[in-house]
Amino acid sequence: MKKEKNTTGLISKSEKNLALYCIDAALRHGAGQVRVSLSKSTLDTFGMLNGELDKVTHAADRSIFLYIFADNRYGTFSTNMLEEASLEQFTAQAVEAVRMLAEDRHRRLPDPERTEKGAVTGQELGLYDEAYGDLGSDEKSRIAAEECIWGRAGLPDGLRIISEECEYSDSVDDNFLADSSGFRGRHTETSFAICSEITIEDTDGKKYSGYWWDSSPCLSGLQRGQCSRIALGKAVKQVRPLGHEGGSFTMVVDRSVSSRLVSPLFSALNTASIQQESSFLKNSLGKKIFCGGLSITDAARTCGKPGARLFDTEGVATKDMDIIVEGTVKTYFTNTYMALKTGMEATVEGVSRPVLLPYSKDGRLPDDGVFDAGKIIQAAGSGIYVTGFNGGNCNSTTGNFSYGIEGFAFKDGKITHPVREMVITGNMISLWNNLAYAGNDARACTRWQIPSLCFSNVDFSA
Numbered sequence: 001m002k003k004e005k006n007t008t009g010l011i012s013k014s015e016k017n018l019a020l021y022c023i024d025a026a027l028r029h030g031a032g033q034v035r036v037s038l039s040k041s042t043l044d045t046f047g048m049l050n051g052e053l054d055k056v057t058h059a060a061d062r063s064i065f066l067y068i069f070a071d072n073r074y075g076t077f078s079t080n081m082l083e084e085a086s087l088e089q090f091t092a093q094a095v096e097a098v099r100m101l102a103e104d105r106h107r108r109l110p111d112p113e114r115t116e117k118g119a120v121t122g123q124e125l126g127l128y129d130e131a132y133g134d135l136g137s138d139e140k141s142r143i144a145a146e147e148c149i150w151g152r153a154g155l156p157d158g159l160r161i162i163s164e165e166c167e168y169s170d171s172v173d174d175n176f177l178a179d180s181s182g183f184r185g186r187h188t189e190t191s192f193a194i195c196s197e198i199t200i201e202d203t204d205g206k207k208y209s210g211y212w213w214d215s216s217p218c219l220s221g222l223q224r225g226q227c228s229r230i231a232l233g234k235a236v237k238q239v240r241p242l243g244h245e246g247g248s249f250t251m252v253v254d255r256s257v258s259s260r261l262v263s264p265l266f267s268a269l270n271t272a273s274i275q276q277e278s279s280f281l282k283n284s285l286g287k288k289i290f291c292g293g294l295s296i297t298d299a300a301r302t303c304g305k306p307g308a309r310l311f312d313t314e315g316v317a318t319k320d321m322d323i324i325v326e327g328t329v330k331t332y333f334t335n336t337y338m339a340l341k342t343g344m345e346a347t348v349e350g351v352s353r354p355v356l357l358p359y360s361k362d363g364r365l366p367d368d369g370v371f372d373a374g375k376i377i378q379a380a381g382s383g384i385y386v387t388g389f390n391g392g393n394c395n396s397t398t399g400n401f402s403y404g405i406e407g408f409a410f411k412d413g414k415i416t417h418p419v420r421e422m423v424i425t426g427n428m429i430s431l432w433n434n435l436a437y438a439g440n441d442a443r444a445c446t447r448w449q450i451p452s453l454c455f456s457n458v459d460f461s462a
Contacts, residue, residue: 009040009122009123009128009172009174009186009188010040010041010042010172010174010188011038011040011174011176011186015038015040015062015082015176016038016176018038018064018082018084018087019036019037019038019064019176019178020036020178021084021087022034022036022064022066022087022091023036023178023179023180025087025088025091025092026066026068026091026094026095026180027180029091029092029095029096030070030071030095030099031068031069031070031095031098031180032069032070032071033069033108033109033179033180033181034066034067034068034069034179034180035066035067035109035177035178035179035180035314035315036064036065036066036067036177036178036179037064037065037067037175037176037177037313038063038064038175038176038177039061039062039063039064039065039173039174039175039176040060040061040062040173040174041060041061041062041171041172041173041174042058042059042060042061042171042172043057043058043059043060043169043170043171044056044057044058044059044140044169044170044171045057045167045168045169046137046140046141046143046144046167046168046169047144047165047166047167048144048145048147048148048164048165048166048167049163049164049165050150050163050164051145051148051150051151051164053141053144053145055167056137056141061080062080062082063078063079063080064078064079064080064082064087065077065078066078066090066091066094067179068094068095068098069098069107069108069109070095070098070099071098071099071103072103072104072105072107073098073099073101073102073103073104073107074098074101074104074107075094075097075098075101077090077094077097106337106340106341107337108336108337108340109179109180109181109183109314109336110314110315110316110335110336110346111336111346112181112182112183114316114317114346115181115183115185115311115314115315115316115317116183116185116310116311116315116316116317116318117317118310119184119185119186119187119310119311120184120186121186121188122174122175122176122186122187122188123188124310125187125189125301125302125303125304125308125309125310126217126303126304127187127188127189127190127217127304127308128172128188128189128190128217129190129192129217129218129219129220131218131219131220132170132172132190132192132219135170135219140168140170141168143168143194143224144166144167144168144194146224146225147166147168147194147196147224147225147227147228148164148166148228149164149228149229149232150164153228153229153232155200155232155236156236158202158203159200159201159202159236159239160200160201161198161199161200161232162199162200162201162207163197163198163199164196164197164198164199164228165196165197165198166194166195166196166227166228167193167194167195167196168193168194169191169192169193169194170190170191170192170193170219171190171191172188172189172190172191173187173188173189173191174186174187174188175187175188177311177313177315179315183315185310185311185315187309187310187311189217190217190218191215191216191217192215192216192217192218192219192221192222193213193214193215193216193222194213194214194215194222194223194224194227195211195212195213195214195227196211196212196213196227196228196230196231197209197210197211197231198210198211198228198231198232198235199235200232200235200236200239202239202240206239208235208236208238208239209235209238210230210231210232210233210234210235210236210237210238211231211234212226212227212228212230212231212234213227213445214226214227214445215306215445216306216444216445217304217305217306218304221444223445234387237408237418238406238418238420239418240417240418241417241418241419241420242409242417242418242419243419243462244384244409244419244422244460244462245462246422246459246460246461246462247459247460248457248458248459248460249382249383249384249458249460250380250381250382250383250384250436250454250455250456250457250458251383251384251385251386251424251454251455251458251460252373252376252377252380252383252384252385252386252410252437252452252453252454253386253452253453253454253455254373254385254386254387254407254452255372255373255439255441255442255443255450255451255452256387256443257386257387257388257389258450258451258452258453259446259448259450260389260403261428261431261453262296262354262356262448262450264394264396264399264401264428265281265296265324265428265432266323266333266350266351266354267279267396268280268281268396268399268428269281269323269329269331269332269333270332270333270350271332271333271334271335271338271339271342271344272335272338273396274332274342275338275341275342277397278396278397279396279397280395280396280397280398280399280428280429281329281399284329285329285330285331285332286328286329286330287328287329288326288327288328289327289328289329289429290324290327290429290432290433290435291327291432291433291434291435292326292327293326293327293359293360293361293435293436293438294324294326294327294356294359294432294435294438295322295324295325295326295327295356295357295359296322296323296324296354296355296356296357297320297321297322297323297354297355297357298318298319298320298321298322298323298351298352298353298354298355299320299352299353299354299355299449300318300319300320300321300348300352300353301318301319301320302320302353305353305444306353306445306446306447307352307353307446307447307448308352308353309352312335312348312349312350312352313349314335314336314349316335316336316346316348316349318348318352319348323351323354327433331347332344332347333347333348333349333350333351334346334347334348335348335349352447353447353448353449354448354449354450355442355449356438356442356449356450356451356453357438358371358438358439358440358451359435359437359438360379360436360437361435361436361437365440369440370440370441371437371439371440371441371451372439372440372441372451372452373385373439373441373452375439376437376439376452376453376454377410377413377414377415378413379413379437379454380410380413380436380437380454381411381412381413382410382411382412383409383410384405384407384408384409384410384419384422384458384460385407385408385409385410385415386405386406386407386424387406387407387408388405388406388407389403389404389405390403390404390405390406391403391404392404392423394428398427399427399428399429400425400426400427400428401424401425401426401427401428401431402423402424402425403423403424404421404422404423405422405423405424405460406418406419406420406421406422407419422460422461422462423460423461424458424459424460424461425459425461426458426459431455431458432455434455434456434457434458435453435454435455436454436455436456437453437454438451438452438453438454439451439452439453
């Protein structure tokens, strides 16, 4: 059989037709409404260990998910069998299984007026790089090898590299979503990534590790030749940490880990959490809950940027919107089911590409336009600079948190020494009301555009 050529992603025309066939089959077998999601992906990785090619993997996945609405009941089912006869039987059994479930009259497809109409090719947002198909194994292996610095890295006296792991990977994800109300949408994106982890040892046999990574939807946007050197620098800076007393200090959080303090906010703004009485932001819509310096928008439709999408998993059209403006909560994330169940206005299922805006408590930002962790540390004076979180959690109902941290102490705007094995505790609402600075240095490669942050009066335990 001649292989179908598809230059716009992984999903072929015949596979799309099979997805649409599932909708027709489910309706014929008695479903009231149907949604189908067809996904295909491939992932290649080339791993280097201590300067030598150590691992090569290729993974491919293909699946169809059915979302069946029948007799005020709802169920989800998946299969990777994409033959018409198999899908006919699978769909019939799925509809029959749904009829055995408990009734839930709030389950239905979204209003067609709310769904996206312009996601036709899957490439409207410019997230698919044609260069993906041009890369051969030799080139991928060469990219991984060029990242390595094993045997050619200069180190301070008394330190040596004992392990270097580098990996290059690329992938493509292709998704076609359709429903019985007429929605048709496709999203296709590529990803190219490099990561490196380096472990060093001092003369006392103590080991320290540093990690760094970069990724981009386009090969040309990938920052090559830097990850291992940055990872090595991070490891060296951790050498000989000193103890630090507990107390209430100013905390600067590096851009590479700052999203850890933002994710509980988005979880609490999800209507499912609110409905289940497990959100510390219940009844906060339209209210000023946080300090005036906290503003977060969702840049969901930013062309060419990680996290951008035209529709959510229901097919509902995304939009660029405000989430929190100067401390006031502007939206909840409410899917169709939760909207019908709670009577709240339907929005989208969740955040796509959140952007936390710059802020300075004194109202002044640097004249050169750069407000990164270094400048925030200078502005903050003295405190603790957090570069990593080691375990911990946030209580979704109360907002109380406890996180293990590592990083550096700083005084008079300058880093003095590394610190480890400290714990921060507090409450999310109180923490964000103590926001002193928010930078503009969010990493371009991340979906969540969260910059370096600074909070005052944070409780640290030694």
